[in-house]
Amino acid sequence: MHESPEDIAALQDLLDRSYATAGAHLLRIHTPERRLDAQQVADRLTGMRLLALATVTSDGRPIVGPVDGIFYRGAFHFGSAPDSLRFKHIRARPPVSATHLPGEELSVTVHGRAIPVDIGSDEAAGFRQTLLDIYVPRYGPEWEKDFLDSGPVYARIEAERMFTFWMPAT
Secondary structure, X not given: OOOOXXXXXXXXXXXXXXXXXXXHHHHHHOOHHHOOOHHHHHHHOOOEEEEEEEEEOOOOXXXXXXXXXXXXXXXXXXXXXXXXXXXXXXXXXXXXEEEEEEEOOEEEEEEEEEEEEOOOXXXXXXXXXXXXXXXXXXXXXXXXXXXXXXXXXXXEEEXXXXXXXXXXXX
């Protein structure tokens, strides 16, 4: 978990605002006892979590594809190749939606804007180290060289709304 107390407070505010404007159908399913609070979200989303990420084509069609999601400082981050269609869409139209859905017992959905992350900047040092901590053990030390030389580009989802659902298996 990489979230500061301020990150947790901001995430809780986002969750509260999201549910305050949610529709009746969603609220019938996402009852208060089935929602995660900010601390629970941060605790459950450590490491790499697969996301289904939707971007928007030039003619307004949604396109969904899987990405590695990294929850860091209260926000989902993801990467792809610099020349990927996904980042072409994001550069032109940054609105995105993403869902982490490992099974029917847990769902985290976020709607917002993809904001590019300069992985080489001082501000991104903590996130860069988090990526190394996740991927070097998985893919070996050569991943770090490829990552630093010509690896993926990254973005953070600046969330406008976030919804969580948790129902333990019985």
